[in-house]
Amino acid sequence: MIVRILGEGQLVLQQGALDELNKLDDELMSAVREGEEAKFRAAMDSLLARVRELGEPLPVEEIKPSDFILPSADSSLDEVRDLLSSDGLIPG
């Protein structure tokens, strides 16, 4: 499966990693819902770190859609919430 981290690029991960990533992602999602800044930061950091750790960069000449997309590492809680609530933030 392919995961994109916005601002960093796409990574190829084994399908087997999905369960673990989903757990981390649930943490992130609930932090976003609760609006808990500290929890959000911690969840973002561990999810991104794990994806980077497990993934191999997709060669640049391959143009493939991602199965999953993650916000860029320096995104704020508000930015992520905006990203999820509408597609207005994503240009073209």
Place this chain on the structure above:
Amino acid sequence: MADGVMKRMSLIFKSKANKALDKYEDPRETLDYAYQKQLENMTQLRRSLADVATARKRIELQIKQVQQDAEKRDLQARRALEMGREDLARDALTRKSEVQQQIATLTPQHENLVKQEENLTRAVKGAQAKVDAFRTQKETIKANYTAAQAQTRIAETLTGISEEMGDVGMAIQRAQDKTAQLQARADAMTELTASGALDDPLAQLTTGDDIDAELNRLSSGTGVDSELERLKLELAGGSAKQLEAGSGTSGVAKPGAVQDAEEIKEGDSK
């Protein structure tokens, strides 16, 4: 809300790409359209990078000016003490501490811009490589597939490249927002300096709220006191030398400094 962040974001990007795909009867046309959009994006991305670089240079200049100002206040304090005017020295050091607070504000802004510039430089490189790859790929698809066969390939390729461009677009927006914020702050500071509000805080304080004036004085007072002591000790140690050097380098700096000090005095006694 069943999906997590990762899935929902990829769905949002996919629906964007699908909308673009729906606009054309022959999906192959979409590829050319997407390529045009990418070229525009690249131009914008490069422009953003240039803007950030300009903002960074501007802040560097501001920091340099503020540092020079701090040095000037330091010199004024020395001169004032040499002349036995502790009150003037205190005023000059108070100003110095205000100027140093400006440096403390500007430095993280500068770091932020440097980081921003690095990110954009990386984004330009990565996006350019993708755009080049896409140009080749779209020609292959157009040459080798019929419209019907091409549909799936194109949908995939287009989604992939839309993600890339969406990502680039967000980087551009982010850079523009950041530079606009910093620009506004820099402009405000320039305006304040021009109006004399920052440059002559003492005058402002005496005509303004007395309590504010006192509080300001107290808050920067401790640092000023200790620095005043430091200067006194330093001068006591080498006063003969200092005076000699002072008369030898009278030139431009000394009269200017003394004049400034007099202005401080006037402002203070009003």
